[in-house]
Amino acid sequence: MYNFDGIMDRMSMDAIKATPQHSLQQDCIPLWIADMDFPAAKEIQDALMQRMNIPNYGYTLCSESYYEAVISWMQRRHAWEVKRDWILTTPGVIPAMAFAVQSVVKPGEKVMIQPPVYPQFARMIQLNGAELVTNPLKLINGRYEIDFEDFALKAQDPALKLFFLCNPHNPVGRVWSRDELQRLADICLENDVIIFSDDIHHDFVYGTAQYIPIASLSAGVSEITITATAPSKTFSLASFKMGNIIIQNEELRKAYNVAINRVGCTSLDVGAIKATIAGYTHGEQWLQAVIHYLEQNNALIDSFIAARMPVVKTVALEGTYLKWLDFRALGMNNDVLESWSLAQAKVWLSEGYTFGVEGSGFKRLNMASSRSVVKEALERIERAIHAL
Template identity: 40%
Template sequence: MRFDFDKIISRRGTDSYKWDSSSDADILPLWVADMDFRTAPAITEALNKRVEHGIFGYVKVPDNYYNAVTNWFNKRHGWQMQKEWIIYTSGVVPAISAIIKAMTVPGDRVLIQTPVYNCFFSSIRNNGCETVTSPLYYHDSTYSIDFEDLEAKASDKRVKVMLLCNPHNPAGRVWTRKELKKIGDICLRHNVFVIADEIHCELVYKGYKYIPFASISNEFLMNSATCTSPSKAFNIAGLQIANITVADKGIRDKIDKAININEVCDVNPFGVIALQAAYNNSEEWLDELIEYLHGNYMYLCDFFKKEMPKLPVTKLEGTYLVWVDCSALGKSSHQIYTELIEKQKVQLNEGILYGCDGDNFMRINIACPRQLLSKALNRIKEVWSK
């Protein structure tokens, strides 16, 4: 490999949310979804050049920014989006919240597929809406969609929006074209607008393919808003940059107004620079990262098979977030979380955060050097294998 993902870089004392949230220096954090790798060299170089200028005023987002986004999605994912469709903002969560605000009124319902990213719940609640869940079907260490239930829930006249997570966090699924088409058709039949959270779209493993929901048909394009960001794949979440892609001008104007109401319409110059360096000059780095992450996943699967065979590891098609079935432990995910912290100083995400369907599971962030992953797994074994 050209890039060194094995190098351990200390993040303690850098005000890292992941590493410095606990005052205990012995805690190994495999929880919040950022990576313990330095970002791509092209991004660092571009940021260093911008720092050397020494003036950090308000930024005017240039045409090159939009070109970087459109060229990347066309080349890598076969989606020919247009510059005019793109609204930039500070993050995918603020984007989702703004779209919900634009497409609903308080009291409306928003449909989600659980277990799912925990911020979906708060974005719905904060806009005065109600959550409607269509649980994913868990079988043989993977998840599928209960389309009969999804259609029944979507047929509720009060359901105005569906939040689609593609690739899905924490289930690890990369939805197929067939699955996405069924989702889209259901939403069209029942006049449900789709918000596609596709933040993990770059992190897909060999044998699977990310398909932008909006790229499937013109009908889906006009009935959706897609949220993307280079933040997860290139480890630049702290730079606060994301995009909403929405083709329908009337809907786009509503979303743009909501973004301004939420006051998340301004971005910082470093995010703008980093996105361009990521999409224009960092594809080789990303390809090697994905290979390394898959190696971490295979290492973890082998470790569980040998040391903790009663705890199935969910099949991982995309993301770097591994979902482990801990039903055999006979404890709630909060109990398991607490025991790991107290007994072995390992911090994971408790499954209950992602909905009631997740209470028998734990989420493990494997985006770290393999040596750290091995150390954490050996600590986990001391609690879970007994």
């Protein structure tokens, strides 16, 4: 019923992913920025067409059906009972990070992250006047783990007010377990640290891994948590700029709302509203099919690398559609590794160092593309390795 093997000309759509930013990226297979090369769910296409055919695009309300769709999705797919009043909307999850810093942290206070992690975490924290504290993840036997001792030590600093969690984690692909989340939450509770949990990848979880919203652990944890969700990764709708920010604590929510109001981001794009309702109400079957396709792409990548270029190491993917690949055994520094993959392999991936120094020597491959494209990218990398 669904076919994700087709190839879309994303350059003709001005897709950021497919448009080279400098000459070395020309003629490369682009598998970097995190969106999908698949056609959107038919149900979303239809809802958008129907609305766009009505020729007036003035300010549009998030009606009750919008909130009902969000609440129902969180309940159905993630077993989390969210109340209508807890939901604020933002034009994307990156702005939601900035609002978290603005509403929780005073200039000079500190925010902790767990690198290697999505680069906008550090950017939004620093651009909004806070000091960055890192609790690097540890790579142990091919799996990333949290350094709880270091986390607990750094959380004790009275200037540390906020912790940015990424669950599932971009780029390392971990889906944090209940036990791991509980330990993090306990430390935050003990030390009055607010949690900003970026759960934008929460609909992409594989095998036995289970996504658990940290706020769902207990009412106490929910009281100290700001959860950022969005249908943008789930249904590849990123250009509509959408975020649902879930905050139980009334005081925290009010402060957060002040930050939203300060920059006047109080309404959503009509396309964002219609696509969210359609995706969360009718998109589940399409999503299941995408997840199945991604599982097969993941298996292809793992078996290809193991059989044909074992010098590259993979980490087991529990969540997200982003493969974190370890090229350190090639012995190249970041600059050389980057220009080698663009100029020799002709494959454009996200560079590991952009996720923090901890990502040096790694690359992130976005596997949400046609299988033939993913396979060709692997073959190009294989050829470039053999040519070394």
